[in-house]
Amino acid sequence: MYGMGILKTLSVTVGRFVTTYVDDLKWFFKGGFGKRYSPEALPVRQSPRGRGVFTVQYPNERLPLPENYRGFPFHVIDPETGKTRCTACGICTRACPPQCIWIVRATDPETGKAKREPEEFYIDVSICMSCGLCAEVCPFNAIKMNHDYEIATYGRDGGEFLWDLEHLSKSLAHHAAIHPTDYAEEKAEQERKAATKAKR
Amino acid sequence: MNDNETQVSQPTVELLSALEGRFPGAAQPAEYEGVVVAPDQLVDVAIFLRDELGYDYLSLVTGVDYPEPTTQFPARFEAVYHMSRSEGGEPLTLHAHANRNDPVVPSVVNVWPSASVHERETWDLMGIRFEGHPDLRRILLWEGYEGHPLRKDWQEVYYEEDNKPFSSRHPEGRPVQAEARAPLGRNLRYPPGWSPKAWKPEAETKVYSPFDEHIGGNGRSMATDQIVVNFGPQHPSTHGVLRMVARLDGETIQQLEPVLGYLHRCHEKIGERNTWLANMPFTDRLDYVCSMSNNFGYAVAVEKLLGVEVPERAEYIRVIMAELTRILNHLVSIGFFTNDLGVYLTFMLYALEERELIIDLFEMASGSRMMCNYFRFGGVARDLPEGWLPVVKDLVYERLPRRLEEFERLLLDNEVFRARTIGVSVLPGDVAVAYGCTGPLLRASGVPYDIRRAEPYSIYDELDWDVAVAYNGDIYDRFVVRFEEIRQSLRILRQALERLPEGPILSGKVQPTAKVPAGEAYGRVESPKGELGFYLVSDGTANPYRYRIRAPSFANLGVLGELCRGHLVADVVAIMASIDITLGEVDR
Numbered sequence: 014m015y016g017m018g019i020l021k022t023l024s025v026t027v028g029r030f031v032t033t034y035v036d037d038l039k040w041f042f043k044g045g046f047g048k049r050y051s052p053e054a055l056p057v058r059q060s061p062r063g064r065g066v067f068t069v070q071y072p073n074e075r076l077p078l079p080e081n082y083r084g085f086p087f088h089v090i091d092p093e094t095g096k097t098r099c100t101a102c103g104i105c106t107r108a109c110p111p112q113c114i115w116i117v118r119a120t121d122p123e124t125g126k127a128k129r130e131p132e133e134f135y136i137d138v139s140i141c142m143s144c145g146l147c148a149e150v151c152p153f154n155a156i157k158m159n160h161d162y163e164i165a166t167y168g169r170d171g172g173e174f175l176w177d178l179e180h181l182s183k184s185l186a187h188h189a190a191i192h193p194t195d196y197a198e199e200k201a202e203q204e205r206k207a208a209t210k211a212k213r
Numbered sequence: 214m215n216d217n218e219t220q221v222s223q224p225t226v227e228l229l230s231a232l233e234g235r236f237p238g239a240a241q242p243a244e245y246e247g248v249v250v251a252p253d254q255l256v257d258v259a260i261f262l263r264d265e266l267g268y269d270y271l272s273l274v275t276g277v278d279y280p281e282p283t284t285q286f287p288a289r290f291e292a293v294y295h296m297s298r299s300e301g302g303e304p305l306t307l308h309a310h311a312n313r314n315d316p317v318v319p320s321v322v323n324v325w326p327s328a329s330v331h332e333r334e335t336w337d338l339m340g341i342r343f344e345g346h347p348d349l350r351r352i353l354l355w356e357g358y359e360g361h362p363l364r365k366d367w368q369e370v371y372y373e374e375d376n377k378p379f380s381s382r383h384p385e386g387r388p389v390q391a392e393a394r395a396p397l398g399r400n401l402r403y404p405p406g407w408s409p410k411a412w413k414p415e416a417e418t419k420v421y422s423p424f425d426e427h428i429g430g431n432g433r434s435m436a437t438d439q440i441v442v443n444f445g446p447q448h449p450s451t452h453g454v455l456r457m458v459a460r461l462d463g464e465t466i467q468q469l470e471p472v473l474g475y476l477h478r479c480h481e482k483i484g485e486r487n488t489w490l491a492n493m494p495f496t497d498r499l500d501y502v503c504s505m506s507n508n509f510g511y512a513v514a515v516e517k518l519l520g521v522e523v524p525e526r527a528e529y530i531r532v533i534m535a536e537l538t539r540i541l542n543h544l545v546s547i548g549f550f551t552n553d554l555g556v557y558l559t560f561m562l563y564a565l566e567e568r569e570l571i572i573d574l575f576e577m578a579s580g581s582r583m584m585c586n587y588f589r590f591g592g593v594a595r596d597l598p599e600g601w602l603p604v605v606k607d608l609v610y611e612r613l614p615r616r617l618e619e620f621e622r623l624l625l626d627n628e629v630f631r632a633r634t635i636g637v638s639v640l641p642g643d644v645a646v647a648y649g650c651t652g653p654l655l656r657a658s659g660v661p662y663d664i665r666r667a668e669p670y671s672i673y674d675e676l677d678w679d680v681a682v683a684y685n686g687d688i689y690d691r692f693v694v695r696f697e698e699i700r701q702s703l704r705i706l707r708q709a710l711e712r713l714p715e716g717p718i719l720s721g722k723v724q725p726t727a728k729v730p731a732g733e734a735y736g737r738v739e740s741p742k743g744e745l746g747f748y749l750v751s752d753g754t755a756n757p758y759r760y761r762i763r764a765p766s767f768a769n770l771g772v773l774g775e776l777c778r779g780h781l782v783a784d785v786v787a788i789m790a791s792i793d794i795t796l797g798e799v800d801r
Contacts, residue, residue: 015628016628017626018626018627018628018629018630018631019627019628019629021622021623021626021627022622022623022624022626022627025619025622025623026559026623029563059573060570060604060607061570061604061607061608061611061612062607062611062612066566067566067569079576079577079580079598080598081576081577081578081579081580081595081598082576082580082581083580083581101383101384103382103383103384104725106378106382106383106386107378107383107488107725107726108488108490108491108725108726109378109382109491110377110487110488110491110492110494110495112373112377112378112379112382113391114382114386115381115382115383115386115387115388116382116383116384116386117384117385117386118383118384118385127384133386134386135386135388137388137390137391139390139391139392140391142494142584143581143584144493144494144584144586145580145586146490146491146494146586146723146725149594149723150723150724150725158580169392169397170392170393170396170397172390172393174390174391174392175388175390194598194599
């Protein structure tokens with residue numbers, strides 16, 4: 014009969030409409046009174062098991078970022094030396110697809126020889142494409158990808174996006190907090206190396 | 214290249230002997246791959262290949278610039294043709310050499326209509342003139358543009374060096390912010406003595422030139438019954454910045470020409486400056502809806518040159534990602550199609566919900582929702598994180614089959630949907646093949662051509678699945694095919710998830726400036742939109758010598774005029790949406 018298809022369509026949309034409210038109501042009482050994404054509700058409502066709408070009221074509500082999330086690069090500061098782990102080897106500058114990394118290698122003022130640390134390190138984040146290749150190829154775990162995605166500024170022609178070493182530096186604790194698995198692997202690796210050294 | 218005889222592959226030898234019988238002296242083996250045909254016999258050879266050897270489907274025409282003579286050949290431009298049989302099998306490579314000072318090659322448009330858009334692009338970017346092409350205008354750049362950018366001696370505005378990595382980055386970096394090189398509002402300088410007010414652009418008159426013979430005054434006069442109407446480039450239903458110029462008789466389309474290039478960024482020139490690895494994140498930006506498929510195509514092509522083996526676990530992960538991408542793309546395509554029909558957002562948001570769950574999975578695995586950059590040569594970038602498999606299993610086993618059934622109930626029986634789509638813009642199978650259409654567009658016309666089956670790559674030949682096909686060739690069938698492909702993708706995913714082995718995910722190590730052996734390769738995969746091919750030439754360095762993308766959306770747009778002829782203006786939007794294009798890939 015003509016029109017049955019339209020009725021079928023409407024049955025789907027009406028079903029969706031009702032489900033949305035039923036789901037809201039269920040979580041209204043079940044997980045955290047009136048909060049859309051209480052700690053119990055979040056992993057269910059934002060997963061394939063979610064039944065209702067997925068809307069998140071940004072910036073009042075935020076979703077947790079997965080550990081692998083790639084924002085912009087940052088330098089990990091070694092707490093023992095207070096300096097970056099970077100040795101100015103330049104592998105990241107060679108890997109960088111838009112060529113937005115500049116490294117000035119430090120020289121020893123007495124001998125005039127190159128030192129294994131950067132004097133300056135710049136990233137132009139206005140052309141950085143967040144590909145994560147620099148972090149991937151860094152042999153010293155010096156560059157990691159940050160989880161900060163709110164980097165808007167009021168201007169762009171005064172060098173706001175040319176981040177220097179100071180701007181790029183973040184503490185080791187920050188790295189450990191946003192990349193727990195990665196950090197655990199790093200530590201295990203370090204311990205393994207220390208163990209083989211002790212054996213010798 | 215003295216031991217060239219030993220390098221010639223078996224299909225090339227067979228082709229050479231077949232050609233030698235018919236056209237003595239016309240063909241010789243090419244430097245790396247395929248055969249070189251004398252230009253004056255190119256069209257005859259093409260007709261022979263199409264009619265007698267069955268190569269009815271031309272994937273790609275492109276050009277390569279060799280400004281320096283090699284041991285075997287002098288300095289030249291090369292026109293390169295890739296063709297295959299629509300019943301399956303490996304593609305064939307044909308080269309035609311042209312004089313470097315005045316490059317002319319005969320056009321093969323009359324043999325394969327699909328050559329039209331590719332030849333226009335090659336003329337535009339490489340400057341090889343195709344004698345006999347009926348409408349050889351620029352296609353991506355505008356008329357009046359100076360030079361042909363893909364020539365090796367052409368340099369862009371902010372030219373630094375021929376190849377990355379640039380030497381100014383390390384160890385004495387002299388940083389310049391990108392903004393300082395092109396300051397906002399002050400980045401435009403006119404040549405001395407030139408004024409924009411006195412200038413009459415030639416580009417616009419050229420756009421209307423195909424309509425001239427039907428309409429007086431370049432289509433801007435009302436003297437005849439027929440009028441010329443512009444759609445876009447700023448039109449909500451063009452999925453980006455696509456412009457279509459149509460000649461109308463009343464409300465009926467008589468002729469329609471897509472005008473491309475509004476999103477052109479000379480991706481291929483950037484690609485030739487980049488290192489091999491650095492191109493991987495750039496491929497994400499081609500068809501930004503399905504970046505995983507683009508990664509896949511590029512990885513397959515480079516691995517052909519490198520000859521590396523991919524570990525089994527990595528192959529499975531790749532297929533899982535590619536099939537999730539296919540589901541995602543078809544959902545977006547169907548969702549936006551209903552939007553274009555005027556249903557607005559209801560169904561589109563239903564589809565985007567499912568897409569959101571899939572790109573959440575991509576973000577967990579690769580670190581980015583859309584710009585995944587997940588594939589590496591010889592594997593994938595990182596292993597699946599903890600907690601990834603339970604989520605994807607929930608999605609594949611529980612949620613998506615239920616949703617798919619719901620979506621079909623919602624759309625396919627709906628009388629309004631059927632009235633707008635059944636019998637509209639019927640594309641016969643032979644026309645689809647002649648115009649080089651691929652993907653759901655081709656399969657809806659009754660041609661079961663799917664590269665996963667025709668030339669299996671990765672592990673597709675070990676999996677059990679069917680090629681989705683429909684036979685009416687109208688808009689409705691294109692969506693029936695898409696729904697069926699989602700179902701088949703789910704079938705593939707279930708098998709891949711069950712069999713997913715343990716093991717390494719990458720053979721070798723990621724090396725930023727690794728060299729690739731000299732040679733050429735055409736690697737192709739079945740992206741959700743059709744045949745995505747990468748034609749690569751390496752001269753043995755760390756940068757591609759030639760990097761050409763055969764974008765399915767671009768090739769499929771070649772048939773748009775054909776699809777629209779005789780239909781109503783209101784149907785143009787539906788027809789265009791049924792092809793399913795992404796402008797990032799069309800304009801490159």
